[in-house]
Amino acid sequence: MTGEKIMQSMVPMHERSNGLGGGFAGYGIYPEYRDFFALHIFFNSESSRTECETYLRTTLEIVRSETIPTRTIPEITDEPLIWRYFVTPLRSVLSSMQVDEREFMSRIVMRINTVYKGAYVFSSGKNMGVFKAVGYPEDVGRFYRLEEYEGYCWTAHGRYPTNTPGWWGGAHPFALLDYTIVHNGEISSYDANRRYIEMFGYKCTLQTDTEVITYIADYLLRKQGLTLEELANVIAAPFWSTISRREADEQQRLRYLRTVFSSLLITGPFSIVLGFEGGLMALNDRLKLRSMVVGEKEDMVYIASEESAIRVMEPELERIYAPAGGEPVIVRVKEGAY
């Protein structure tokens, strides 16, 4: 699938954003560099780029670096320097830090985003990439020439920012390693989640709730080894009254997850799509305070805030439904297809 289809799907969603941020994540787009982490970085200036690259070279082997190709269009202006690097950790540094390469990369991303002024890593996974900007999503897609990329999974988002100013880094998707989040909503548990997750080395620098959801997903999936279903049971935990009606074993499991990770319960309205290598998960808050629909046809699955976005991509669906609040929809690409 090229990026063309998902760009089209964002057109009827125009009214749901206000031009202050749009973005896409494509999975499977860099097959020739599949074994390398693809860092997408915004730089404010050449000097911030030089400074950051010097740091990168002390820890990473850079096999390719280039500006990300863009198209000059009147709708997108004031772009920063946009670069991408295909990298792999320097073995010597990696072994001295005694962590795996994913943890290593996540620390580098955190460091650049908190320490290096004027540099912001907005994509850091393997064989995937995030593309985002200030603008309407359909324009952002054209700006990045997404029709030229081919992938097995795409997510997209148009922003209507309320809490934070629209800036390039603030657009969705938010990404850490191969996890990306697009999020419709505003979470009321933000500061409880943020102050908890920051205990584990994450730094929320953007004052935006989507960033914290990304780190929660990374923490629970990668560091705690939870499954996607368990992740959903934590962040959109069933009510105690619901838990009490489940089978004894299930009750114990849900009770455990809710008790242990109580600070990672997310309240307030949200519909999120979490992208990861090999698939995605869509989830609504447990009260379903945000709309989200799922459409299916053959081996394709479409998820959107509104049915109209899905109909643009596939007018003839076999099935369309709205998942219940807190009920994760997990889609996995067939093994070997990515």
Next chain:
Amino acid sequence: MGQDYMYPEFEVVRREDRCIRCGICVKQCANGVHTWDKQNKILHIDESKCVNCQRCVCFCPVHALKIVKSEAGFRENANWDNQTMKEVYLQAKTGGVLLSSMGNPKPYPIYWDKLLINASQVTNPPIDPLREPMETRVFLGKKPATVQRDAEGKICCQLEPQLELAIPVLFSAMSYGSISYNAHASLAQAAKELGICYNTGEGGLHEDFYAYGANTIVQVASGRFGVHEDYLNAGAAIEIKMGQGAKPGIGGHLPGTKVGADISKTRMIPEGSDAISPAPHHDIYSIEDLRQLVYSLKEATRYRKPVIVKVAAVHNIAAIASGIARSGADIIAIDGFRGGTGAAPTRIRDNVGIPIELALAAVDQRLRDEGIRNQVSLIVGGSIRSSADVVKAVALGADACYVGTAALLALGCHLCRSCQTGKCNWGIATQRQELTERLDPQEGCRRLVNLMTAWKHEIKEMLGGMGINSIEALRGNRLMLRGIGLNQKELEILGVYHAGE
């Protein structure tokens, strides 16, 4: 001697046109303010004995009585206020340490009243607790750092012992001795009905109350009164009392006059003997000693009970709490300097310790900075006066709140602050049978349940307003608070923005 005479602090005003000479005020006042002159058939008032407990006012069937603050006093002086001067005279007369009770009444800043709560508008919908589930249940105790799985990949759901509370509130430690049997009975029954806990204080557990074990926190204090294996195993959790907000660094003293047969048995001390709790635990002279006691208690209860360590909020509280968190404690209880007491040296009560709001904020942040916040839960007390205080405490980072004074008010206490005299007209802080029987445990329980139920409703309303539908999403959620009239340093310690920011 004439120079020790002080015009009484209160005047008892009787409206003669209403008074029916029924004599109820005479019977109600254990202080002997009201007396009936049989010969002349008149009621006498000795206001010098009045503590303004409002008992006679409340029970006068024709509302003929009121107590007013006396206008008489010494010449005005901003530096030497009346109270200060009176205390000097009293000490000049007696040579003694002044005693007081209940919480610090001095006009120190009350940070709860300088914090404002958020609500949702437009970008985020408020949630109506009458229409949607709104959860207030909390689990206190250690949480594991990593999830363990068995060979089949199933999560091992075994948790360290947790204390489950239906609302994030517990009744504070008040010993049998400092308060009456009926007061304890009220608290125990109410805790059970509410799905929360009350706390035995350091006076042991009366055998009648073992039935409420699941809702009881049993305390182990420096005097070790009433501590034995069954006692430790009777409760839902064990609390080691290292300090108390009203008297940090000071032990306790229950006068022998209050140690009757029942209390003697419960505390396991001879009848009529003074019950003295030393200032330190004499087996805890450092943090590693605390660790030994924590684990001794865990051994004695086969690791089935969470252990709480209660400390007073003092200057270095963040570092102290961090030490406690690493000593094996499951829960830390911090008691602020406005916390209540049955008796404390006045100077200590009014001058030692720090406000709970600042202590809580500092401790919560410190534990997070060290990455150990989920190893312990935090309970705070020391003047939690309303559901709004609970909400603010949770938003600052507390897991739950201890409520003492408010619970006593529900039982009838009018904060006359004379508990140390043992003549509580409301039957709470006394052991005199004719007084204790004034408190009906069933009525007391009902009022406590009412109070906490009202708070629960209010907490739910405030949570819903913030767009939050479970209390855990409020815990440590400091963006839900804004300071008002606070300086930069105070805001920094509390970790909140100023209103308008």
